[in-house]
Amino acid sequence: MIIEPRMRGFICLTAHPDGCEQNVKNQIEYIKSKGAINGAKKVLVIGASTGFGLASRISSAFGSNASTIGVFFEKPPSEGKTASPGWYNSAAFEKEAHKAGLYAKSINGDAFSDEVKKQTIDMIKADLGQIDLVIYSLASPVRLDPKTGVLHRSTLKPIGEKFTNKTVDFHSGKVSEISIEPAQGDDIENTVKVMGGEDWTMWMDALKAENLLADGATTVAYSYIGPSLTEAVYRKGTIGRAKDHLEATAFTITDSLADINGKAYVSVNKALVTQASSAIPVIPLYISLLYKIMKEEGIHEGCIEQIQRLYAERLFSGKEIATDEKGRIRIDDWEMRQDVQDKIAKLWQEATTENLAEIGDLEGYRNDFHNLFGFGFDGVDYKADANEMVAVESI
Numbered sequence: 001m002i003i004e005p006r007m008r009g010f011i012c013l014t015a016h017p018d019g020c021e022q023n024v025k026n027q028i029e030y031i032k033s034k035g036a037i038n039g040a041k042k043v044l045v046i047g048a049s050t051g052f053g054l055a056s057r058i059s060s061a062f063g064s065n066a067s068t069i070g071v072f073f074e075k076p077p078s079e080g081k082t083a084s085p086g087w088y089n090s091a092a093f094e095k096e097a098h099k100a101g102l103y104a105k106s107i108n109g110d111a112f113s114d115e116v117k118k119q120t121i122d123m124i125k126a127d128l129g130q131i132d133l134v135i136y137s138l139a140s141p142v143r144l145d146p147k148t149g150v151l152h153r154s155t156l157k158p159i160g161e162k163f164t165n166k167t168v169d170f171h172s173g174k175v176s177e178i179s180i181e182p183a184q185g186d187d188i189e190n191t192v193k194v195m196g197g198e199d200w201t202m203w204m205d206a207l208k209a210e211n212l213l214a215d216g217a218t219t220v221a222y223s224y225i226g227p228s229l230t231e232a233v234y235r236k237g238t239i240g241r242a243k244d245h246l247e248a249t250a251f252t253i254t255d256s257l258a259d260i261n262g263k264a265y266v267s268v269n270k271a272l273v274t275q276a277s278s279a280i281p282v283i284p285l286y287i288s289l290l291y292k293i294m295k296e297e298g299i300h301e302g303c304i305e306q307i308q309r310l311y312a313e314r315l316f317s318g319k320e321i322a323t324d325e326k327g328r329i330r331i332d333d334w335e336m337r338q339d340v341q342d343k344i345a346k347l348w349q350e351a352t353t354e355n356l357a358e359i360g361d362l363e364g365y366r367n368d369f370h371n372l373f374g375f376g377f378d379g380v381d382y383k384a385d386a387n388e389m390v391a392v393e394s395i
Contacts, residue, residue, distance in 0.1 A: 046136050047111065051274050052306070112199055154190060155187045164180075167285050170362060178281045219253060226271060233282055270306055288356065306331055347359050
């Protein structure tokens, strides 16, 4: 079938298997070009199919020759209907990993559930014995608590008072003002339940109980802080409360791993175009301005560049891992440079529908968004018939 992007708001309803494969191959080539990383050899990535999770799996496999198990919740294809992009990404990753002689298996299911945890534990026992590194990179708007059976939904809301600021529709380029009503009722608690550290703790407790964590095992979860421009709706909003909980969880997990010399970290990463960030008002405008400045400064990074630097210069550098005053690894350091933020603050005041294409990088934003779904890659013939029925080899 000929596969074209079909948009509905902030979501693309189709994904291109050949484009997703090219995306994975490009990331693999980047990792190979940067040289070997003396990293973990047996790696579990929870949330492994897109964004930072996919980049982590690629960095582990092709930077450190690691055996990897990836857990994700993706939609497989059916005749005449494409899979979700994460499915095609994972299929391409496994294909390339197996070609390189690397162990790679995947589990498709709800990572919040006890069933998927047990399935993962059984696979580790059968194939790898123990795990050296656990990456926790889940991004889901809902979570069914396996203990209570309650379905929790996260919300993106400010706390205390209504938030009003600029945003952009990145499809049309229209800059407008948006208002978001404050959190009410159980909004904060539900968001913490979905996006906080409770499930991360459950995973680590389950792995440790079965003696599946090697001595000195490390686990890393990903977070974001961002600038004062976005803090009312992000870091000081409902999502920020969840991130606070996630970051506090790193300390409790580290305590629980003390007897095996294990450590838990939160890595604060850079703002990037993801399916989740595209739906957050204000963020697309901020990213458009950020990209323009960071590209001009020669310090722009995508997911794969961020994770390669996290691995090579922080986690596996052979030196003590540098953290901030709250124990977090800051791989958002280039984004948060004062000169970069000062320029964004100035441009923010000036940004209009008429000038955004000039003062920001709206085209770069759109291109990255299309890339998420396998569109816009050089070397892919988008006018040719594509086979939507791609299988993940281990599923």
